Structures are given as structure tokens and as C-alpha cells.
Amino acid sequence: MTPTMQDLLLQAFWETLVMVGASAAIAVACGLPLALLLQVTGPGGLRPMPWLQRPLGLLVNALRSTPFIILMVAIVPFTRLVAGTSIGTGAAIxxxxxAATAFLARLFENALREVDAGVVEAARAMGASRWQIVTKVLVPEALPGLIAAVTVALVSLVGFSAMAGAIGGGGLGDLGIRFGYQRFMPEVMASVVLILIILVQGLQSLGDWLVRRLSHR
Structure with missing residues (x-):
């Protein structure tokens, strides 16, 4: 049985959620330790190590400055190695x-830098170890900023996932290109755009609500 357009939209929406959710989870898991390392080893950090912090910063900046569509094409061999293919939802992740890891690492680092230095010094004066300062002071105090950074990253990932459809990444972007653009079906393109707007608005509203809740704890 030929799938209806509604079925195709639902499938594409699910693929977009998988791409955004999986890549965001990986980016948070990798980006937060990277941000903590950049912060701790940076000037004025708990343990300044410029020989480590500078190369890491350059690597993060290089990834951030590369346009996403170019990054997708440039790392096709790596994508094949990891995912076994260079097309489809799994490969797009x-x-x-x-891209999201580099983006979040800098946003997380900025959030960590905004933690009051007096709080860190007070923890040091009470004999807290570096690990205790990181886990019990830096991260908890920066949590609203960290959540705000994740929100920004999620919104950006929705746009990136739509861009991934240009080279067979699946999701709403792929559906919009194949049917809305290539088959001249403006109603499909309008539906895709509407779903993306609703998704972004929902993510932004949820993130803003969480930041407000955490800021008043």
C-alpha cells in the first residue's frame, strides 16, 4: 500500500526527532566534559594548563567555524566508518x-565562566578538592546557563537536521526537498515549514521554562 502524505510527514517528523535527540545527547555527554576541561585548564582556572587548553580551543573553534553542509561532506569517510553508511538518519547523526559538541562546548564554557569567582574561592578556602569544586560548585551554579545552552543547541540542531536532508539525511528536510521542491508540491513544503516552526517553538518554550525554574531554586 502506497503511504499517504500524512504517513510520510509522521515518518519524517520521527526521523527528525531521532536525529536531534540522539545528536543532542551525544553532544551534551561529550561537550560538557570538554567545556569543563577548557575552563579548568584555562587562564584563572583551577589548574591552568595552556599547553592543553590552547590546542583544544583551536580544535573546537575549527569545528565551529566549518559550515555544517561542508562538515557533512568532509567527514563522509568517518561517517561510513562509524555508521556503516553515509546516507540516512543514522549517518546524519x-x-x-x-557539530553540536563543538557548539555546546563553547556555550557550556561561557556558562561556567559566569559562575561567581567568590563562590569558587569560598569552596577552596573550606578545603574542597578540584573535583568537588567542579561537581558541587561549578556545574550546579552554572546549571541555568547550561540548560539555556542546550536549548540553543537543540534549536540549531533542528535547522541542521533539515539541512542534512539535502544529501539524503532523511527527516523533514529530506521530505521537503524531495516532494515540496523537486516535485513542485508547495503544500508539502508549507507543512514541513509549519512543523519545524512548531517544533522549534516548543523546544524554546520548554528550555525557557526550565531555566526560569532553576534560576529560582
């Missing part, structure tokens, strides 16, 4: 996660 690899460049999405890589």
Missing part, C-alpha cells in the same frame, strides 16, 4: 553530533 554523526556530523550533527560532531
Amino acid at each position: 554523526v556530523p550533527l553530533a560532531l
Whole structure:
């Protein structure tokens, strides 16, 4: 039985959720330790190590400055190695996660830098170890900023996932290109755009609500 357009939209929406959710989870898991390392080893950090912090910063900046569509094409061999293919939803997660990790690392680092230095010094004066300062002071105090950073990253990932459809990444972007653009079906393109707007608005509203809740704890 030929799938209806509604079925195709639902399938594409699910693929987009999988791409955004999986890549965001990987980016948070990798980006937060990277941000903590950049913060702790940076000037004025708990343990300044410029020989480590500078190369890491350059690598993160290089990934952030590479346009996503170019990054997707440039790492096709790596994507094949990890996902076994260079097309489809699973393959798109690899460049999405890589781009989001670099993006989030910098946003997380900025959030960590905004933690009051007096709080860190007070913890040091009470004999807290570096690990205790990181886990019990830096991360908890920066949590609203960290959540705000994740929200920004999720919204960006929705846009990146739609871009991934340009080279067979699946999801709403792929559906919009194949049917809305190539088959001249403006109603499909309008539906895709509407779903993306609703998705972004929902993610932004949820993130803003969480930040407000955490800021008043």
C-alpha cells in the first residue's frame, strides 16, 4: 500500500526527532566534559594548563567555524566508518553530533565562566578538592546557563537536521526537498515549514521554562 502524505510527514517528523535527540545527547555527554576541561585548564582556572587548553580551543573553534553542509561532506569517510553508511538518519547523526559538541562546548564554557569567582574561592578556602569544586560548585551554579545552552543547541540542531536532508539525511528536510521542491508540491513544503516552526517553538518554550525554574531554586 502506497503511504499517504500524512504517513510520510509522521515518518519524517520521527526521523527528525531521532536525529536531534540522539545528536543532542551525544553532544551534551561529550561537550560538557570538554567545556569543563577548557575552563579548568584555562587562564584563572583551577589548574591552568595552556599547553592543553590552547590546542583544544583551536580544535573546537575549527569545528565551529566549518559550515555544517561542508562538515557533512568532509567527514563522509568517518561517517561510513562509524555508521556503516553515509546516507540516512543514522549517518546524519554523526556530523550533527560532531557539530553540536563543538557548539555546546563553547556555550557550556561561557556558562561556567559566569559562575561567581567568590563562590569558587569560598569552596577552596573550606578545603574542597578540584573535583568537588567542579561537581558541587561549578556545574550546579552554572546549571541555568547550561540548560539555556542546550536549548540553543537543540534549536540549531533542528535547522541542521533539515539541512542534512539535502544529501539524503532523511527527516523533514529530506521530505521537503524531495516532494515540496523537486516535485513542485508547495503544500508539502508549507507543512514541513509549519512543523519545524512548531517544533522549534516548543523546544524554546520548554528550555525557557526550565531555566526560569532553576534560576529560582
